[in-house]
Structure formats: structure tokens, C-alpha cells
Amino acid sequence: MQWEEVRKHYPHQWLLVEAIKARSDSGKRILEQISVVGIYPDSVTAMQAYSQLHHEAPERELYVFHTDREFLDITERMWLGVRGIRMSFPGIKLFGLAADGPRTN
Numbered sequence: 001m002q003w004e005e006v007r008k009h010y011p012h013q014w015l016l017v018e019a020i021k022a023r024s025d026s027g028k029r030i031l032e033q034i035s036v037v038g039i040y041p042d043s044v045t046a047m048q049a050y051s052q053l054h055h056e057a058p059e060r061e062l063y064v065f066h067t068d069r070e071f072l073d074i075t076e077r078m079w080l081g082v083r084g085i086r087m088s089f090p091g092i093k094l095f096g097l098a099a100d101g102p103r104t105n
Helices: 003-009 043-056
Strands: 014-025 028-040 062-066 077-081 084-088
Touching: 003 028, 014 043, 028 043, 028 062, 043 062
Parallel strands: none
Antiparallel strands: 014 028, 014 062, 077 084
């Protein structure tokens, strides 16, 4: 599914999604096809599910989003760690509602 379809099927929900088909373009991660892994009542529960699944299968590209978010804007960051240079996707942690309500960018 694409994000627009997901938003229609799961309005006002916290979701754990997996990128089925994704690419990088100018420092952004573009999710072309995604699959809904789980639906959650709040961000804390969604993040707990993300943490568990990421621990079990770290190779999967997982994200937590709220469907009130109109567009997915995922910025890639390179970071140097103990294991060398790795890609970091801030969106893997949490995308959704800001303190003052849903983000629409």
C-alpha cells in the first residue's frame, strides 16, 4: 500500500509499518510501498511493539507513524558509531503527532 491508502484505511491511528519498497533520494527516505504491521491506541504502545520487533528482526525497515500525518518526511542521517558508518532513519523511531497536534508536512 501507499501512505495515502493507509491513511484512508486507518484514520486517526498509531501504526507500526514496514517499508516493502523504499529508496533514498537527496537525503530523504521515500517509502513507495508499505505494509501495516500493527495498529496501536497510543505512541507508547506502538514504540514498545517497534522495539520488540526491531530486536527480533533488525534487518526490517520499520517505522511508527500516526495517520493524521499527511505526508511522510523521513530525513536520512549518516552517523559514525563503534561499528563504523551506518545509515540512520529518524523516522524509524517515531513520526506522528507533535506536542501541539498532528504535523501536516
